[in-house]
Amino acid sequence: MPSSHLFPVLPVEPNQFVAVLRRVAPYVHAYYEKTFVIGFCGEAVQAGKLNALVQDVALLHAMGVRVVVVHGSRPQVEEQIQLRKSASRFHNGIRITDTVALECVKEAAGEVRLDIEAAFSQGLPNTPMAHAEIRVLSGNFITARPVGIVDGVDYQHTGIVRKIAANSITHALDTNAIVLLSPLGFSPTGEAFNLSMEDVATAVASALKADKLLFVTDADGVRDAQGKLHLELSLEQAQAALRQGTLAADTAYTLQHAIEACKAGVNRSHILPYTLDGSILLETFTHDGVGTMVTHTLLESLREATADDVGGIVSLIEPLEADGTLVPRGRSAIERDIEHFSVIEHDGVLFGCAALYPYPQQKIGEMACLTVHGSSQGMGDGERLLKRIEQRARAQGLEKIFVLTTRTMHWFLKRGFVQADVSALPAERQRTYNPQRKSLVLVKTL
Template sequence: MSTVFNFTFVPWFRSVAPYIHKFRHQTFVVGLTGEAVAAGKLQNIVQDLALIQAMSVKIVLVHGFRPQVSEQLRLKGHTPRHHRGVRVTDPIALDCAQEAAGQLRYEIEAAFSQGLPNTPMADARVRVISGNFLTAQPLGIVDGVDFQHTGKVRKVDVEGIQRALESQALVLISPFGFSPTGEAFNLSMEEVATRVASELQADKLLFLTEIPGVREHPLQDAGEANPIDTEITLARARRLLQELPEPTSPADPAFYLERCVQACEHGVERSHILPFAVDGSLLLEIYVHDGIGTMVIDEKLEELREATIDDVGGIIRLIEPFERDGTLVKRNRTEIERDISSYLVIEHDGVIFGCAALYPYPDEKTAEMAALTVSSDSQGTGDGEKLLKRIEQRARDMGLASIFVLTTRTMHWFLKRGFVPVDPDWLPEARKRKYNWDRKSQVLVKRF
């Protein structure tokens, strides 16, 4: 039994080590919905946050309290009021929000204070600092509706939060703010988390939410044919927000997506939407390559980019070994220079470690993905999947229905990623004329 455990644990631990190194001393802002606490998930989430902090990550935790406030109002016989998905905070709702915030802060601090032996919190000693880090202002009157004590963030005490983080404490922020005159305002957890992440220039913003993420086709029903889109570029996220209806509840696809877009637009490198229903979703998203939810990324910050004429030499050096052993069809410099606009490259520290090209056949609504190559030094790190995903997105943006590849050595890699074999006669007529029957390449197609 121990031998089996070693064979599973050791490779796994080695696979997460690069992420442990990468995220040391980075700052993560975590938005925790009140629904997660109401669902009994707080204990495990706290344990995961303590583990992440133990790996030298600086954490700001912003909690929500939507269901807790609604429950307080129900107990007082007061009907909750909302407009455009935002709570109208009258004096009774303000009292309920203050009670809910105090109770939740107490529960969260108590959870971080547990150090029972034989539990993940043993010897954790997580110090939690909370305080008046937010200055608020009234939301005012919108569409003729007076939101009363509902507010929005006016200012974030960045210096105070950074001092607390430098002291190796976890910073806990409630969605509550005060005006310079001392008036209290009920705030949105999502807005607070986004503003704090943006002003801190955090490395990640992670929302633990009721939804599993954003699906590849957000307006369609969930199912195997409509999985979670694990990585969305900022440009595509903006397009999705134009297509999706205005959100009125957290279950709407655009509700968290628009906050992720705002964070990325203000300098947060990566924003995530994760399901709190999945135990360990924070750990799975941060330390496992494919993650579990949806990540929105500003592609300008990513090493994956469109190739330029200056990349031709690097592409040639990358593909030459694979041309020599017959994995790739030989391409000369002139061909690559001519087609450079069709290429994507992955660059690390000025060195090209991966490339792929897309050749469309618009009349047949398909395109060929060619020259998909990852350096032997970088294989196993997910660069191939990144290139494939970006190529697929480029094809979708062109209005194409599928992509195809020709391969002699890597058929199983493509089969695992949704491609299916077809007869060479399936190829577009123009591509069929160039097909090398002596090479006997397998033709594989992935339909969208």
Template sequence: MTTSPLEEADTLSAQEATEFSPAQFVRWFREVAPYVHAFRGKTFVVAFGGELVQANALNNLIEDLSLLSALGIKLVLVHGSRPQVNEQLRLKGFQQQFGRGREPMDPDALECAKEAAGEIRLDIEAAFSQGLPNTPMSHAQIRVISGNFVTARPTGIIDGVDYRHTGQVRKIDVEALKFAIERGSIVLLSPLGFSPTGEAFNLAMEELATSVATSLRAEKLIFLTQGQGVIDADGNVNTELARLDADALLAAGGLDEDTAFYLQYASKAVKRGVTRAHLVPFNTDGVVLLEIFTHDGVGTMVVEDTLDDLRPATIDDVGAILQLIEPLEEDGTLVKRGRAVIERDVENFTVLEHDGVIYGCATLHAFAEDQMAEMGCLIVHPEWQGTGEGEILLRHMESRARGHGAKRLFVLTTRTSHWFIKRGFVQGGVADLPKEKQAHYNRSRNSLIFIKRL
């Protein structure tokens, strides 16, 4: 067996997307297809504050959300309005300004909150109503529904302070929400709720979005924030966090205020049953599409456990393995096997899976008498090369080989000798192979032999 090259892929950045050749466009479109299939019919709750509206990012977001709707994704939008409420208060001569924390709201401030929410709601509905030719909204014909889906209760008196018209979510009308979204409408929720007595209460957008996402058991809760997400020690965005790791970061402190604020709600949502919660920067054009339809996304995703998964292959994975292998068989990197051989040997394969998409594989064959094992078909999809997945597969296969009692791991390759040399393999000869392998060595391919002591 030979192994595939693990070199950097010739892929386009988002900035270069407008320069797609036809072949590149077709390749990209095919690569996002698994995500389209996976998310069709799923429910996403998308939440954003009034800061996004202030930054004039609303129209671009609406265009992207309309595309998600066209792809069969069910959407509930939750908007905030803090900066708009504060502006209303300032214009009317009131001194009070609202921050992120829960604060008392008097009747005058409540009126400002109603005005701000109403203005933003109308702007969003107008944006979804666009339909000019030669624009992303052409032929969209999206219905937006707002209503009294949220029952609120007063926060009450805490430590002697009466919070008056500041409220909390009491109940979400799940059946009414499902009725609307399952018929193709987008539900739009403002940060206001109503009590059974007819009173209105101001709600925190983040709490409302989390409550809606958990009540609907949403596939995703997406917060569009001013920050970039969780930044690691090297200054890079941590694209995926297990919930327990997110909680540990929150407990340790050190996160910036914006990130910590949203991360606590993301963690809470995942703990309560939301599959994935995301923090993404609204100042990046197309951020929702990039987060959903690219492997690592552009923000931070919180999950109950990490999604990258090394697991034994099953017969259901044969098609995906063939898709990884066939291009390398065509260019001569790998020996042609065919479906029948893969099906026969599928129990020897390990696959690397992310979010339901198989993007890497490797196979292992043990030679017990010689205390050796052969690794083959080490493949990482070109779109996801260069970020350590090859190393992950290699370490896993080394561990499997040790489990079989192997003292040495060998590979046969025609293209990637330097990659293996850098990882501790040394060149050997045919005589160094197990006797059984020597008998089947294909001398016409003249594959190089590399061996690593385990």
């Protein structure tokens, strides 16, 4: 039997499958041997999402990502407290962990940890875990101290992280194991403390200087006052969103920890919904992701192109040249004209480009090669590039811009262009106009 028969038939066309793999490849290279800390809430386990989460983490691990997993157990603790006919007590949103609650915390954490280890041990055929041999290591990597008495309230066995055994965790990761941590810490005297998943994940990511910290929670990210999801926030923007005081308490709590991690040297922190299947993969391997990312500086930039961008521009426009949407230019022409191009770059990858060719005497310019990668179409990148070209044109004293198009007339008409005759083109451009393409001339007054 051919080995390919061991795997399920792909539900997509072969060319779609190849296109997706090629689109993901830059991220696979970028994240190889990088360190991710993934913290997910106990609600995800309660909702039956554990197997899917574990499979996605296992896939990251198979791609060479070094992974630390931190689990929460809040709903599981509540269940244990109710079984003991006890009552939960909170102050300022933090659990007061008395002796009974501490026993519930230990039991809940142990139960969730065993379920996670069992999930990582799966090897069922026709699943993402097939042929996976993953070792999960846990240990007393966390030293904690008590929260103490705050505002006259004794939090008893509730604690906060004091120290992370970063060297020991790094050694475990070096053995190609996944490190699994529970929200429990211990004092040098052997006393146990109840910790929050967010505190543990932030402290671990900070101590390891992780490349990513991903919180998989019941929130889908950070939204503005109109309910629009922020896909990306700089550190300053995230702090401003927190200061506004309009976020839900759980979202604000998670965002605060995401900010703390970035301040401590973590490159990027993410807030993702556990309710969306594959949210970790979508956030990691797609252009815009599905949650909110907090980073020191915004990763997406709209800028003028340099010689280093030639290869990326060629890759962007080649498919459109092949299907006749764009006139073939060739690499040498792009190298020669690179100063005319503007590009959109996200995390080191080009996702869009456009060029401006000015005709100063006629105070008009041609916008050419407006291209947006298929993965980010519909996200507004085309309009941003158009505005950039308009800004460049105005800065050069041009009063109009024009485009020649065979397939995207309506897109330009919606953005203020009007159809014109070939005679509206500068005389120099009229001489190079190819009547066989029958390109429409569209002009916009700036």
